[in-house]
Amino acid sequence: MSDHDLATSTAPAWLGGVRDSLPLLSGYIPVAVSFGLVATQAGFSSLETLAISALIYAGASQFVFVGMVAGGAPLWLAVAMTLLINLRHVVYAPNLAPWLPPSRWWPWLMHGLTDQVFALAHARLPQLAERQRVGWFCGAALLAWLSWIAGSLLGAIAGEWLMAQWPLLGEVMPFALPALFLVLVVPRFTSPRWALALCVCIAAALAFTLGGLANVGIPLAAALGGLCFFTLRAPRLPGAHR
Amino acid sequence: MSVELWIALLAGALGTYLIRLLPLLWMQRRLRHSRERAGTESMPAWLGVLGPMMIAAVLGVSLVPRVPDATGWIATLVGLAATLLTWRRTRSLGLPVIVGVATFGVMTLVRPMLG
Numbered sequence: 001m002s003d004h005d006l007a008t009s010t011a012p013a014w015l016g017g018v019r020d021s022l023p024l025l026s027g028y029i030p031v032a033v034s035f036g037l038v039a040t041q042a043g044f045s046s047l048e049t050l051a052i053s054a055l056i057y058a059g060a061s062q063f064v065f066v067g068m069v070a071g072g073a074p075l076w077l078a079v080a081m082t083l084l085i086n087l088r089h090v091v092y093a094p095n096l097a098p099w100l101p102p103s104r105w106w107p108w109l110m111h112g113l114t115d116q117v118f119a120l121a122h123a124r125l126p127q128l129a130e131r132q133r134v135g136w137f138c139g140a141a142l143l144a145w146l147s148w149i150a151g152s153l154l155g156a157i158a159g160e161w162l163m164a165q166w167p168l169l170g171e172v173m174p175f176a177l178p179a180l181f182l183v184l185v186v187p188r189f190t191s192p193r194w195a196l197a198l199c200v201c202i203a204a205a206l207a208f209t210l211g212g213l214a215n216v217g218i219p220l221a222a223a224l225g226g227l228c229f230f231t232l233r234a235p236r237l238p239g240a241h242r
Numbered sequence: 243m244s245v246e247l248w249i250a251l252l253a254g255a256l257g258t259y260l261i262r263l264l265p266l267l268w269m270q271r272r273l274r275h276s277r278e279r280a281g282t283e284s285m286p287a288w289l290g291v292l293g294p295m296m297i298a299a300v301l302g303v304s305l306v307p308r309v310p311d312a313t314g315w316i317a318t319l320v321g322l323a324a325t326l327l328t329w330r331r332t333r334s335l336g337l338p339v340i341v342g343v344a345t346f347g348v349m350t351l352v353r354p355m356l357g
Binding site: 023065078089107111115116175177179182183194198202214 | 261270292297301303321
């Protein structure tokens with residue numbers, strides 16, 4: 001659906017959110033299945049795995065949490081690491097706030113503000129009419145959350161069997177995430193200044209990940225990109241005053 | 243799971259939720275104040291830049307293929323090119339992702355022949 005269609009659509013807003021978040025599922029479900037499998041192998045029951053996915057709901061930190069607990073690390077340290085990894089989420093809501101009309105639902109909906117939902121909402125909310133935004137976010141965030149929970153449960157119950165049956169599926173489907181992020185980032189290449197800063201940011205994040213620092217790499221790469229953006233000056237027009 | 247572990251889980255969950263919620267409440271208050279005092283900058287410039295940068299950073303992190311050998315990188319690049327070309331034609335969200343995943347899937351299937 002094009003941007004114009006989205007703004008003038010008469011379909012229920014939540015349905016638009018569900019439709020827009022569908023690409024997330026092919027990225028979420030294989031990772032959630034992996035998490036369910038890892039958690040049960042670490043000694044957590046299916047119910048406990050479900051509780052972790054439903055309540056913490058932050059992929060990378062969940063893997064760290066169960067890994068540290070299974071490895072016998074102090075619980076306070078496991079919690080501290082979980083929060084440290086999720087600290088990058090601190091900039092998400094303020095970036096969306098200008099497009100959130102008053103509603104008592106927003107505080108509750110913030111539980112669903114993952115990296116992917118933020119990226120989607122940051123691109124889509126400005127294109128929607130104000131009255132559609134709560135419904136859209138509700139549809140998108142709920143589908144993503146439920147798919148994460150369902151995938152985790154599936155992984156806990158039948159993860160080993162699934163991985164043995166369709167090993168290629170687990171390798172191919174997660175490509176939906178870089179594909180989706182690319183589609184969300186490309187419209188931001190609006191000037192050489194933005195293009196250079198975004199390229200620096202992407203390259204830095206890639207380098208951090210290859211160096212084994214994926215989680216710390218996200219805020220660091222974003223900060224580097226931001227630094228690049230503010231260091232580069234937009235070309236001044238002849239005769240323009242400083 | 244022991245009571246201590248449940249408490250740790252709830253602490254991790256509550257902390258993560260507050261990391262997502264509290265900045266929203268702060269920003270909403272700031273926006274309300276700026277509306278009352280017209281002309282005040284509502285959103286700090288650095289925050290407006292950091293949003294797109296975070297998305298770009300998540301893209302960078304997700305680019306590393308599961309099998310990071312030469313053919314894995316080629317499959318990733320070809321998949322991204324297919325995504326980009328479809329986006330240029332359709333300017334939509336879903337179809338470019340579907341085409342990208344399908345292309346990446348085909349590249350993954352033929353990878354043993356390339357390698």
